[in-house]
Amino acid sequence: MTYCLAVNVNKGMVFASDSRTNAGVDYVASHSKMRTFIFKGDRSVYVLTSGSLSTSQAVVNRIATDLEDPDAEFNLLKANHMHEIADYVGRLSQAQQAKHETAMKKSDISSESSFIVGGQIAGKECSIFHVYPQGNYIKASLETPYLQIGENKYGKPILDRVIALNTSLEDAARCALVSLDSTIRSNISVGPPIELAIHTNNDLDGPYQTIFNVNSPMYKSLQKQWNEGLKRAFKKLPRFEWEKPSS
């Protein structure tokens, strides 16, 4: 499995992804699930993937080769709006799934992939989309300015508590890391390294991008502080009537 998320706040966007892939429990590996396409000053596009790794990789590869092909019917540079790119990723995904459909069905294996597609085109607003395996897609809303793919339940409560449109980019990034860390602790199919990209609104020179592995000082410190902070918060919870007051 996988856990990826994206947040779209007033100040910009945050993208974060784990790196664990598995084919059953006896074949576990690390693969990046974040791909960034930066055209300085013009546009930045971010693609996060979950589901069938072969479908995900094929889609990302096709995005890259379409960029090299001046005769391509469509590519990232031909888009006028981000939603055209979400639509394009949906078409590529469907085409790739169709290619192996008969064989996959025979083996009862799913070739479905889900994507988070986000970015900004010069002069336009930041936006993030969830592209479903069927090729259709939704945009994050003002009410719920985040999207998740893969193992999304463990890390949802903290997003629901923290993320709002006026959340700072740094807080959104910390929240994404906490959301990923909670998922990693509770679900063995999600694992580090964690990739993080922070895109500041109207800054088309490329995002702040980093990879946290288990020994990264920032990630270790965040894990420790969060754990200690939760335990402090827990200690302050109200007592039952028969208990002594908390010390």
Place this chain on the structure above:
Amino acid sequence: MTYCLAVNVNKGMVFASDSRTNAGVDYVASHSKMRTFIFKGDRSVYVLTSGSLSTSQAVVNRIATDLEDPDAEFNLLKANHMHEIADYVGRLSQAQQAKHETAMKKSDISSESSFIVGGQIAGKECSIFHVYPQGNYIKASLETPYLQIGENKYGKPILDRVIALNTSLEDAARCALVSLDSTIRSNISVGPPIELAIHTNNDLDGPYQTIFNVNSPMYKSLQKQWNEGLKRAFKKLPRFEWEKPSS
């Protein structure tokens, strides 16, 4: 859906359950999912249910009528060990499902139910079991002394951080409430009132039992304190290198 959990620590057991049931989104109702059978001085048995409400209710009703029937092949009073009761609940569940199997299959509706069965028989230890829809069951372990049924992912991270064998009963109960509250906030198919039962080891005079609705002072206070505590913990997380230190 549903979310129920049970914790078995050195000092005793905690059982907690939500009360929301739904048949699609257009028929939502409240039903208790916790049933306690107390035989003072002899044994206390707790049954939590999730899945098909009709199967769950039929099983609980059968447990009650078997108790009134001196000729019953088995009932809660005839058990020498808690695992016999888990096995019995599994048998009742399977029998009930078999009764409506053909009709349910025709309508493509599941009659499956899952149960948490726990309790203590005089002179024996406290124990909790997860009874699967297929009738088989597992016991909580020393390494993971809690069990969950229903929507279990949202509320798992806090259990993984807090619950250990030496956790006090009051802390285990608070943790169960936080776990339920996180689930209720993130998943509309889980809702109050919350039922809570705290069984102290070797106290067979009945548990401390209470029901929290949205206006219960203890529950409101716990929600508020937890939310504020999380926000304080969040504020203390490490800064990125370009940020000013947190104030």
